[in-house]
Amino acid sequence: MKKIVWLVLLGSMMMAAVAAAATFRVVTEEATIRKDRKFFAPVVTRVPYGEVLQEQARKGDWLMVNYKGRQGWIHISTVQEQKFDWSSLSGGRAAEATRDEVALAGKGFTPEVEKSFRNKNPKMRYDLVTQVESYRLSEGQVENFIRAGNLREPGGEP
Amino acid sequence: MKNRNLLLLIVMAAFVLLGGCAEVVQVGTAVGQSSGVLSARDKELLDKQAMSTAQAARPMTEKEEYYLGRAVAATILGQYRLYTDNRRNEYINSIGRTIALSSDKPYIYGGYHFAILDTDEVNAMACPGGLILISRGMLQRAGSEEELAAIVAHEIGHIVNRDGVKAISAARWTQAVTALGADAAGRFGGRQLAELTTLFEGSVNDVFKTIVVNGYSQEQEKAADESAMIYMQRAGYDPSGLYDFLGRLAREQRGSDRRGFFSTHPGMTERLEMARSFLAAKGWKRMDHVARDQRFNAYRW
Structure with a gap:
């Protein structure tokens, strides 16, 4: 009898995981929600790293999401699919463990480790890295470059 | 029981x-x-x-890869000067951003950034996380925008394929992940931070040694070439640009003493042959690129 109870429990856990597979977390420093499914479509809003978004629809490499009441399309490469939040099934200790997992994902090689590495290696040219990262082109510049060179605008309709 | x-x-x-x-x-x-x-x-x-x-x-997160790449770039930039011609920097970044949008990973944590190293050496290095450093000597050898696009697309291929991260010893990464311990809330403890810093340093060295000293494997180079041709074709560039540029390097390699770039990139003739077969298998014909040729002439060294 107990065997059946455990198997039912296991089965329902797996089904819940499948049903709740439409949650995504932003994995870029900042992600952009756009009006249409195109790289240069007008920006609806921007979403910071780590925010969680629910998928409302999917077409090709684009997901329709809603962030703080603003709806639009986000490119799949700016997000990562999240697993089901198991803590909701048990609460207490497991909820704590889940938070730990989230924290762990941001642990490892972090700004704190970089700071410590820089203190240890003061000759590293982080100033030049910052200079390189500051080369920024606007989307308009890239779009003009593509058009002027008779190149193809990427990421449109699949 | x-x-x-x-x-x-x-x-x-x-x-x-x-x-x-x-x-x-x-x-x-x-x-x-x-x-x-x-x-x-x-x-x-x-x-x-x-x-x-x-x-x-746990695989390395994109954010971790970004911090690792910054350190690798900071190490490389300790040995070179940056080329500071804004017009050419903008040109290379425009080509790079265009190709990146047609790659399998259009967006990465900190975005793609391209810089020119002010040296006659022939070299290009893709630091994990999207920082791509290309020598002036390499860019000067390109005969068209298609060839410049090929250089950039090949490096983006290494980033997308995460070749830099793969250079880190598996044992070191396992140690780094386990060093985190179960108590992950809050800041690192002093000992934990010291241990992670040492492991970070080791990982930076692993990547640096691979991309600067030893080079990637022949398989990784061929895979990056293949990715480059696919991204170029998607972006509207003529993928034969890669074949043309490899041809230049192969001719130069035959007459060189095989130091520097040619020691870390052996087998140029094999790569050239692979590119030729790949283009033939895809049935991609050469295309006209007059508009881009004109623009290239304005940026030519």
Whole structure:
């Protein structure tokens, strides 16, 4: 009898995981929600790293999401699919463990480790890295470059 | 006793079936403990086992890759000067951003950034996380925008294929992940930070040695060439640009003393042949690129 109870429990856990597979977390420093499914479509809003978004629809490499009441399309490469939040099934200790997992994902090689590495290696040219990262082109510049060179605008309709 | 064994079996089966999810085990053990089937010690052992396996299996996150790449770039930039012609920097970044949007990874944590190293050497280095450093000597050898696009697309291929990260010794990464311990909330402890810093330093050296000293494997170079041709074709560039540029390097390699770039990039003739077969298999014909040729002439060194 107990065997059946455990198997039912296991089965329902797996089904819940499948049903709740439409949650995504932003994995870029900042992600952009756009009006249409195109790289240069007008920006609806921007979403910071780590925010969680629910998928409302999917077409090709684009997901329709809603962030703080603003709806639009986000490119799949700016997000990562999240697993089901198991803590909701048990609460207490497991909820704590889940938070730990989230924290762990941001642990490892972090700004704190970089700071410590820089203190240890003061000759590293982080100033030049910052200079390189500051080369920024606007989307308009890239779009003009593509058009002027008779190149193809990427990421449109699949 | 029978129930206990059954529970252990089910918890471990759930762990395997659900991709090594540590939370699944914790939920299972919590239920097992509250129903009296598992002792507190059993639960602790199972949870610990699940956590350490999950951590060891954790791949490097994109954010971690970004910080690693910054350190690799900071190391390389300690040995070169940056080329500061804004017009040419903008040109290379425009080509790079265009290709990146047609790659398999249009967006990465900190975005793609391209810089020119002010040296006659022939070299190009893709630091993990999207910082791409290309020597003036390399760019000066390109005969068209298609060839410049090929250089940039090849480096983007290494980033997308995560070749830099793959250079880190598996043992070192496992150690870094396990060094985090179970108490991940809050800031690192002093000893933990020191250990992670040492492991970070080792990882930076692993990547640096591969991309600057030893070079990638022939397979990784060929895969990056293949990615480059695919991204170029998607972006509207003539993918034969890669074949043309490899041809230049192969001719130069034959007459060189095989130091510098040619020591870290052997087998140019084999890569050239692979590119030729790939283009033929795809049936991609050469295309006109008058507009881009005109623009290239304005940026030519």
